[in-house]
Amino acid sequence: MGIEGGHAIENDIRLLREFYRLGVRYMTLTWSNTTSGATPPVNIDDPRSSTNNGLTDFGKQVVIEMNRLGMMVDISHVADKTFYDAVASSRAP
Secondary structure: OEEEOHHHHOOOHHHHHHHHHOOOOEEEOOOOOOOOOOOOOOOOOOOOOOOOOOOOHHHHHHHHHHHHHOOEEEOOOOOHHHHHHHHHHOOOO
16 A cells, blocks of 8 residues: 555654554655755746755654665655655655
């Protein structure tokens, strides 16, 4: 199982752990809307806004925790800078 969009963890890394416990094995960091952790290439909530801001500190913590748990970090639907930040933050494929 997977999660299409980091907004599902509602800014709470404990929810990420709970989803993992329930069988989720990957999460897309964002899905066409900006989350507290990552930015997409186009924000459906405000298409004119700049969305190439990459990962926030919280987003980097999410990637690190996903690595620790053994979850795949899905980088579909992310902005270029978010992609590079995720690669730099990740210690696993």
